[in-house]
Amino acid sequence: xxxxxxxxxxxxxxxxxxxxxxxxxxxxxxxxxxxxxxxxxxxxxxxxxxxxxxxxxxxxxxxxxxxxxxxxxxxxxxxxxxxxxxxxxxxxxxxxxxxxxxxxxxxxxxxxxxxxxxxxxxxxxxxxxxxxxxxxxxxxxxxxxxxxxxxxxxxxxxxxxxxxxxxxxxxxxxxxxxxxxxxxxxxxxxxxxxxxxxxxxxxxxxxxxxxxxxxxxxxxxxxxxxxxxxxxxxxxxxxxxxxxxxxxxxxxxxxxxxxxxxxxxxxxxxxxxxxxxxxxxxxxxxxxxxxxxxxxxxxxxxxxxxxxxxxxxxxxxxxxxxxxxxxxxxxxxxxxxxxxxxxxxxxxxxxxxxxxxxxxxxxxxxxxxxxxxxxxxxxxxxxxxxxxxxxxxxxxxxxxxxxxxxxxxxxxxxxxxxxxxxxxxxxxxxxxxxxxxxxxxxxxxxxxxxxxxxxxxxxxxxxxxxxxxxxxxxxxxxxxxxxxxxxxxxxxxxxxxxxxxxxxxxxxxxxxxxxxxxxxxxxxxxxxxxxxxxxxxxxxxxxxxxxxxxxxxxxxxxxxxxxxxxxxxxxxxxxxxxxxxxxxxxxxxxxxxxxxxxxxxxxxxxxxxxxxxxxxxxxxxxxxxxxxxxxxxxxxxxxxxxxxxxxxxxxxxxxxxxxxxxxxxxxxxxxxxxxxxxxxxxxxxxxxxxxxxxxxxx
Amino acid sequence: xxxxxxxxxxxxxxxxxxxxxxxxxxxxxxxxxxxxxxxxxxxxxxxxxxxxxxxxxxxxxxxxxxxxxxxxxxxxxxxxxxxxxxxxxxxxxxxxxxxxxxxxxxxxxxxxxxxxxxxxxxxxxxxxxxxxxxxxxxxxxxxxxxxxxxxxxxxxxxxxxxxx
Numbered sequence: 001x002x003x004x005x006x007x008x009x010x011x012x013x014x015x016x017x018x019x020x021x022x023x024x025x026x027x028x029x030x031x032x033x034x035x036x037x038x039x040x041x042x043x044x045x046x047x048x049x050x051x052x053x054x055x056x057x058x059x060x061x062x063x064x065x066x067x068x069x070x071x072x073x074x075x076x077x078x079x080x081x082x083x084x085x086x087x088x089x090x091x092x093x094x095x096x097x098x099x100x101x102x103x104x105x106x107x108x109x110x111x112x113x114x115x116x117x118x119x120x121x122x123x124x125x126x127x128x129x130x131x132x133x134x135x136x137x138x139x140x141x142x143x144x145x146x147x148x149x150x151x152x153x154x155x156x157x158x159x160x161x162x163x164x165x166x167x168x169x170x171x172x173x174x175x176x177x178x179x180x181x182x183x184x185x186x187x188x189x190x191x192x193x194x195x196x197x198x199x200x201x202x203x204x205x206x207x208x209x210x211x212x213x214x215x216x217x218x219x220x221x222x223x224x225x226x227x228x229x230x231x232x233x234x235x236x237x238x239x240x241x242x243x244x245x246x247x248x249x250x251x252x253x254x255x256x257x258x259x260x261x262x263x264x265x266x267x268x269x270x271x272x273x274x275x276x277x278x279x280x281x282x283x284x285x286x287x288x289x290x291x292x293x294x295x296x297x298x299x300x301x302x303x304x305x306x307x308x309x310x311x312x313x314x315x316x317x318x319x320x321x322x323x324x325x326x327x328x329x330x331x332x333x334x335x336x337x338x339x340x341x342x343x344x345x346x347x348x349x350x351x352x353x354x355x356x357x358x359x360x361x362x363x364x365x366x367x368x369x370x371x372x373x374x375x376x377x378x379x380x381x382x383x384x385x386x387x388x389x390x391x392x393x394x395x396x397x398x399x400x401x402x403x404x405x406x407x408x409x410x411x412x413x414x415x416x417x418x419x420x421x422x423x424x425x426x427x428x429x430x431x432x433x434x435x436x437x438x439x440x441x442x443x444x445x446x447x448x449x450x451x452x453x454x455x456x457x458x459x460x461x462x463x464x465x466x467x468x469x470x471x472x473x474x475x476x477x478x479x480x481x482x483x484x485x486x487x488x489x490x491x492x493x494x495x496x497x498x499x500x501x502x503x504x505x506x507x508x509x510x511x512x513x514x515x516x517x518x519x520x521x522x523x524x525x526x527x528x529x530x531x532x533x534x535x536x537x538x539x540x541x542x543x544x545x546x547x548x549x550x551x552x553x554x555x556x557x558x559x560x561x562x563x564x565x566x567x568x569x570x571x572x573x574x575x576x577x578x579x580x581x582x583x584x585x586x587x588x589x590x591x592x593x594x595x596x597x598x599x600x601x602x603x604x605x606x607x608x609x610x611x612x613x614x615x616x617x618x619x620x621x622x623x624x625x626x627x628x629x630x631x632x633x634x635x636x637x638x639x640x641x642x643x644x645x646x647x648x649x650x651x652x653x654x655x656x657x658x659x660x661x662x663x664x665x666x667x668x669x670x671x672x673x674x675x676x677x678x679x680x681x682x683x684x685x686x687x688x689x690x691x692x693x694x695x696x697x698x
Numbered sequence: 699x700x701x702x703x704x705x706x707x708x709x710x711x712x713x714x715x716x717x718x719x720x721x722x723x724x725x726x727x728x729x730x731x732x733x734x735x736x737x738x739x740x741x742x743x744x745x746x747x748x749x750x751x752x753x754x755x756x757x758x759x760x761x762x763x764x765x766x767x768x769x770x771x772x773x774x775x776x777x778x779x780x781x782x783x784x785x786x787x788x789x790x791x792x793x794x795x796x797x798x799x800x801x802x803x804x805x806x807x808x809x810x811x812x813x814x815x816x817x818x819x820x821x822x823x824x825x826x827x828x829x830x831x832x833x834x835x836x837x838x839x840x841x842x843x844x845x846x847x848x849x850x851x852x853x854x855x856x857x858x859x860x861x862x
Contacts, residue, residue: 063703063738063753067772087767088735100735127734133763134710134732141785 012036019117022047024058026076026112030069031055041118044093045101058114064089065103065116072105076112088123100124161202169195174447179595185603201274201342226373227272229304230263233295236276240284248289251280254296263297265304265370267350275346278339279308279366286312286364303352303369311363320356320364343368430454430475430549435465435491436511437483445478445541452542462486466494474506476545479528481512481519488512489526496527507548587669594620598662601639605655614643617658631661699742701751702860703773704853707766707799708780709791710759713813716843717780718756721853726844733758736770745857752853760795768802776807776860778852783812783840784820789827807859808837809852815840816847 016023016036024032033055038048050056059066068086075084083106093099100123104115172192180188237253244251257263265272276295283293291311298305323344347354352370359365432449434456436442442458449456459468461483468474477495481488492508499505510523510531523531532544597620604613621636635658642651706714715733719725722741737756742749755774760766771777777799781792792810799806810831812823828838837855841848 064736067770070772071769087770090735090737123734127732130734130763131732134759134761135730137761138711138730141787 022116024056024114024116026072026114027055030057030059030066032058032114039118041093041099041120042116044097045091045099047091047116058116062089062091062101064101065114068103068105072103072112072114075105076107079107079110081107088119088126158202162199165195165198165202169199177592177596179599185599197277200270201339225269226264227267227269228263229265229272229306229370230257230259230261230297232269232272232276233257233297233306236273236280237295239277240280244284244293247284247287249284249287250292251284252292252294254294257296261299262372263304264373265350266352266373267346267370271346275343275368276306276308278343279368282339282366283308283310283312283364286310288312291363300369303371305367305369307365307367309359309363309365314358314362314364315356320358323354430545431473432456432545433465433468433472433474433477434458435460435462435477435483435488436480437461448541449545454545460484462488462491462494465491469495469506475549477506477508478532478545479508479510481510481523488528489522492523492526492528509544509548587672591666591669594662594666598659601658602655604643605639605651608648608651610643610646610648612643614640617643620658629661629665632658632665635661699749699751701753702775702857703753703755704856704860705755705757705771705774705777706780707757707777707792707795707808708759709788709795710761712759712780712782712785712788712792713843714759714778714780715756717778717811717813717841717849717852718754720843720846720849722754724846726846728844741853743853743857745854746861748861750857750861752857760791766795766798768799771799771803774803774806776809776856777803778856779808779810780813781811781823782814783823784814784817786822789823807856807862809856809859810836810838811841811848811852812838813841813843816842816844 013036017039020039020041022039022042023035025035027033031051034050042048047056047058047061049061059069064086068084071084071086075082083104086103088100088102091099091101099118100120102117102119104117106113106115169192172188172195175188176185176192179185234253237251240251280293280295287293287310293311294307294309296307296309298307321340323340344354347368347370350370352368354366354368356364356366430449432454434442434445434449436445436458437460442460446456446458457468457472457474459465463485465477465479466486479488479492483491486494488510492510495506495508507530508528510519510526510528512519512523512531512533520531520533529548530544532541597616601613601616601620603609604616617636617640621633621640635654638654639651639658642648642654706718708714710732711730715731715737716726718737718739719727722739733756735758739754739756741752741754743752744750755770757766757770758764779792779796782788789812796808796810812828815821831838837859839848839852839855841852843849
């Protein structure tokens with residue numbers, strides 16, 4: 001549609017047409033006079049309907065332009081040489097076609113100019129990449145949420161497994177501190193051994209999972225000597241003989257295996273042993289009495305195949321275990337199948353394979369095959385990922401993982417370094433606030449820390465922590481991650497927030513059952529100074545706490561107690577004689593600890609375990625030195641010498657002598673615990689009449 | 699007829715365009731099409747016995763790729779603040795948007811919509827949130843452009859607020 005043109009030459013007309021621009025000059029009150037012809041798109045959207053005077057009220061037709069005119073008027077009023085763009089808006093054209101439009105305002109040659117254009121190609125490009133980018137981000141977020149849900153699930157499972165297990169092991173440990181009759185002691189030892197095995201298994205599974213999550217398959221292949229598969233099989237046979245005997249099942253090492261040959265394979269010994277152990281335990285569960293389980297190894301050129309044969313029911317319905325997460329066959333019910341899953345990811349991580357089959361003579365054969373040491377395949381078989389097993393997307397390569405992983409980056413490292421800064425050079429008992437919601441664990445932690453000389457105030461949740469901090473001061477907080485009301489992370493954040501006002505910094509050690517699952521990073525990111533993974537050893541607890549407070553060596557120098565010049569040339573008992581409470585606590589700790597050692601020495605003697613005997617007797621001799629108990633120390637050293645030389649001639653008499661002297665010492669020390677006892681005295685030379693070992697042997 | 703400009707605000711993919719399409723055209727599509735620029739629609743409604751033309755400004759979702767141009771809000775009489783109840787992060791984004799908008803448009807009424815309530819299994823908006831926002835004097839509604847739940851009600855509630 002042609003309109004009256006204003007001072008425009010043919011060249012300008014052609015230029016505007018070729019660019020598809022609709023150009024107007026503002027004539028006031030929101031009315032615009034067109035320059036040149038209307039482009040087709042303006043006609044299509046019904047914007048080319050001028051009034052009889054040739055002007056258009058663009059703001060009325062296009063609310064978007066009406067809005068833009070506020071900015072445009074400001075520019076025209078200022079006669080600014082700059083220009084303003086409106087950004088895109090969408091109008092509907094013929095057949096509902098979407099047309100993208102953009103307005104620009106400029107002051108040109110003394111005229112207020114408005115340009116409308118239809119940047120359709122630019123719009124479509126922009127729409128395309130924005131659509132792609134936003135869809136990718138949505139997908140990424142969705143994946144992140146999925147991963148998070150699975151992590152939380154795993155976290156809960158691990159926490160639920162670890163918590164009672166730690167408590168059980170703690171209870172067994174406490175029971176073991178007291179000398180027990182032989183049969184009960186055996187049961188306690190079995191309980192301890194099994195709970196340690198279970199804890200180690202949880203740790204290994206967590207390690208395996210964390211490698212999956214971190215996308216670092218095979219990082220567990222630490223530089224250690226390649227394990228001998230036959231030697232390990234033999235060790236497993238020894239370890240499990242007693243357990244098999246209890247069930248009336250025999251376990252044997254295959255006699256056809258030539259031990260003189262090289263059976264070294266890729267892997268590490270502790271995990272290889274666990275793989276064997278899982279398969280053997282599996283066989284034990286299904287083996288009826290009076291049958292035999294045979295473990296052996298077969299040379300397969302560049303590989304070694306290990307096997308565990310049982311005479312159980314096999315797989316009567318053809319339903320063999322899948323070696324997948326929670327994928328155990330119904331015939332092997334009772335457990336979730338994590339053990340077999342662990343075996344698979346471990347063996348495959350070493351470039352091997354695992355499987356099971358029905359034996360022609362009945363029963364089942366579980367086997368795994370590993371490359372010989374030095375024969376590793378150039379490309380190891382990729383470890384199983386969670387996508388295969390759970391239907392979850394692969395966690396290895398997705399950005400969400402690196403997002404979580406980035407928590408461990410600079411900020412945390414800086415905090416770790418900062419946290420490691422020693423604060424004090426002298427050892428002293430610490431006042432520790434323990435945030436732990438499980439009563440059993442509270443008690444266990446109390447025993448451990450008080451044994452070390454620290455005092456402890458237990459609370460059950462984060463809110464109680466905050467209240468305790470308002471009332472009292474502490475040297476350090478031990479903070480369980482999982483607590484009701486306010487968890488460890490939230491509580492730490494609240495404490496750190498408050499410390500911004502005071503400028504103080506209270507060391508906080510997080511205690512988490514999922515350290516390997518990112519729990520450590522979460523602790524540190526929340527502001528904790530260190531993280532203690534559950535389950536932990538007592539020494540780890542001490543070191544973690546004390547490394548935060550003292551310079552290295554301070555605690556070692558003082559042996560876990562105060563170090564000052566007045567202590568020189570005095571036994572700890574003399575040094576502490578003014579502190580009855582501490583002496584009593586020391587005596588109590590000693591009595592419990594030494595009774596345990598004596599019981600262990602007795603076992604080592606009865607088993608003729610020379611190495612263990614030497615070590616235990618040496619330790620007992622060292623510990624009685626605190627009480628200047630020369631006769632017990634001498635008897636211990638005699639046993640130590642017998643152990644070192646593996647000379648058991650007269651060993652029973654030597655042990656009886658030690659037991660007698662120990663009973664005398666114990667009676668004297670118990671005297672110190674009575675309410676009427678005065679100051680601590682050297683107890684070494686007082687007598688007692690009833691040998692403890694005689695009483696127990698009844 | 700009385701015209702009132704209403705802006706749809708919220709981050710990307712919370713369902714602003716779907717809410718407008720449900721309200722204006724009574725249609726819904728599960729396909730996600732990101733909005734580039736501004737789409738303007740009109741819908742005549744009757745609120746408090748008054749005929750009203752709602753001019754709906756469906757503004758692109760603000761995110762790391764595009765930020766909200768505050769001049770688009772000039773002349774608005776009310777706005778619908780939209781979050782996706784199945785994505786907690788979009789609620790935080792909505793709260794940030796509201797905080798930013800309130801600097802220039804403190805007295806402009808709005809309704810906060812927790813959209814996609816049909817996806818109950820994925821719902822992440824905690825029950826405390828609505829109570830907390832209501833305590834601030836906000837009108838919070840759960841909506842679904844898919845089922846139409848609370849869509850009309852949300853626009854009408856906003857219409858009533860605008861006419862007060």
